[in-house]
Amino acid sequence: xxxxxxxxxxxxxxxxxxxxxxxxxxxxxxxxxxxxxxxxxxxxxxxxxxxxxxxxxxxxxxxxxxxxxxxxxxxxxxxxxxxxxxxxxxxxxxxxxxxxxxxxxxxxxxxxxxxxxxxxxxxxxxxxxx
Numbered sequence: 001x002x003x004x005x006x007x008x009x010x011x012x013x014x015x016x017x018x019x020x021x022x023x024x025x026x027x028x029x030x031x032x033x034x035x036x037x038x039x040x041x042x043x044x045x046x047x048x049x050x051x052x053x054x055x056x057x058x059x060x061x062x063x064x065x066x067x068x069x070x071x072x073x074x075x076x077x078x079x080x081x082x083x084x085x086x087x088x089x090x091x092x093x094x095x096x097x098x099x100x101x102x103x104x105x106x107x108x109x110x111x112x113x114x115x116x117x118x119x120x121x122x123x124x125x126x127x128x129x130x
Contacts, residue, residue: 013112015110015111016054016106016110019105019106021104021106022101023104031099032094032095032096032100036096038121040093040118041120043057043074043115044116044118049110054104054105055105055107056072057103058072058102058104059101061101062099064101065101
């Protein structure tokens, strides 16, 4: 994913293996700049494979993803393909200087799948007055 990958809304997972793996180009880590907050509110899997292999997304924090902020299972919603978008029950918030680490869970080995995230990037406007 690289340092600025959270600005991209659609990630290609890379070849899937069973279990948890980084979303994006494999780096899976980015730092939120000072003065910004990220609010993730949905994910989607636009894979043509039925059923899709990616069945969950995990939001972690830290250089190695040592702490987990949230996990959302998307299998039921994406397998019946009525809607590829899955809205979270509560938003996932990353604060300035947080190192985010996004992962997907695959149920098996397969080709890459396009996974996207809905995210608001909130920035401060104007000078800070205290």
